[in-house]
Amino acid sequence: MQLGVAAHTARGELQVSEPTPAVVLKFDPNVMHHGGLGVIRSLGRMGVPVYGVHEGPWAPAASSRYLSGRFFWQPDPEDVERVRAGLLRLSERIGRPAVLIPTDDAGAIFLAEHGDGLRPRFLLPDPPRDLPRQVAGKFSLLQVCRELGVPSPLAEVPSSLEAARAFAAGAGFPLIAKLTTPWTGHGRLRSTSILADAGQLDEAYLACEQAGAGLMLQEFIPASPGQDWFFHGYCDASSTCRPAFTGVKERSYPARAGLTCLGRATPNTRLAGEMTEMLKRLGYQGILDLDLRWDPRDDQYKLLDFNPRIGAQFKLFRDAAGTDVATACYLDLTGQSVPDSDQVTRRFVVENYDPIAALGYWRGGELGLRSWASSLRGIDETAWFARDDLRPFGLMCLRMGWRVATRPLGLPQGKASSKDFHFSGGRGAARAGRWPRRSRPVTQTQITRQTEPRSRKEGTKV
Secondary structure, eight states: OOSSEEEEOTTSOEEEESOOOEEEEOOOOOTTOOHHHHHHHHHHTTTOOEEEEESOTTSGGGGOTTEEEEEEOOOOTTOHHHHHHHHHHHHHHHOSOEEEEEOSHHHHHHHHHHOGGGTTTEEOOOOOTTHHHHHHSHHHHHHHHHHHTOOOOOEEOOSSHHHHHHHHHHHOSSEEEEESSGGGOOTTOOSEEEEOSHHHHHHHHHHHHHHTOOEEEEEOOOOOTTOEEEEEEEEOTTOOEEEEEEEEEEEEESTTSSEEEEEEEOOOHHHHHHHHHHHHHHTOOEEEEEEEEEETTTTEEEEEEEESSOOTTGGGOOBTTSOOHHHHHHHHHTTOOOOOOOBOOEEEEOTTTHHHHHHHHHHTTSOOHHHHHHHTTTOOEESSOOTTOOHHHHHHHHHHHHHHHHGGGTOOOSOOOOOSOEEEEOHHHHHHTOOOOOOSOOOGGGOSOOOOOOOGGGSOOO
16 A cells, blocks of 8 residues: 655656655754755655754754744653653644654664664664664674674774774774764764874873774775765665665865765765665665765775765765655555665865865865865755755854854853753744644554564574
8 A cells, every 4th residue: 555656746756645654753952954954855855754863943944944843852762661652642643644764873773773663653673683783883784794794994892091092003004993882872982083193192081981882993095086985775575775876975074074064975886886785785775875985905895884875975875767765765665665866976075164174174284275165066965955945054053153152162062952842843844834744643554565574583694
């Protein structure tokens, strides 16, 4: 049974008749996260009623014109029963089944491990229960790579400062330092950083030890332009990845060790083939975002990070049919076919982070003012600015201005997030003249995809 039917308009835009609602779930307290806004816009432009979980009305994404409803709630993923109860309450407010899309690792892990009781109310992928946690963990991903024979960098979780120094002596500086479970949150510790010398190594180890955070050290693969790649895709119930997109990370924030702030979508048949084969062997289901670096020493693409959820820069990618990973997920979970089309070459920038990242590259002698300006020509997609949805961009600018002005003074950067659950209608509902209606609880027979929970062993044993 299909829940709504998708078709292209005369202008080539994808539209859905009688659409199933969608919920964008966010646990990450970063109010400037732009990935969720991308999902809201992709599905909202299709005519899908989209509901978002936000920190509060001051969150830029919460002001999108494509939101039918806003749930102001900052749940703690460790409080399983409270989160489950909140999601069920959210479902009751919407009044019918909804596609559920997490935007961070914590959300993807929670739904894989505790999503069974939510399936009567939500449509969501059904990966092996322990797989998202395994691939999101930095050292557990390395172990998965070793067992599958997937190329990855040399890395170790040191048991002592002496062990950390010994690893550095063998691998050499610079080193990459990563929190082993970055989704759990550890104050001001960066999830990924570059260590230039022994002094920085000691500081990083002691800071993690004091915070109770796991630290993984990883060899630094020499970088040059065009060697940092990423892969975005969506895997269906058979772990077939379609669409499968590849692109190049041109700049990152923080510089050389962070999220993509300037990227280019470009086909890479070899890389796409290697990653789709790996995903099939894993038995993976759902949206994913992979970071890789080509190593000239052995001509291999080394897997650096596996994010078992939608990537913040996913709007860079789409195919000739206009499908991105968010729309592919929505179509598949509502029983519709995903178009099979070639990816389109495009460029993407994150307006608030790229200028800051450019300063880091400038300090390293890798970028000048003219070269930075010329690199921004030919941008096809921006993270925040959209002519048909201007308010999120305006709020982002205001928040960034406040951050720049107040950070030196040590003033608060925003209101504390509430764990209480509050609902507010969105601009999309007001524009369409519709509001979510209360109705009886949704029964399991109304869901198109119902499968028994799978364990990891039903995929390839690793």
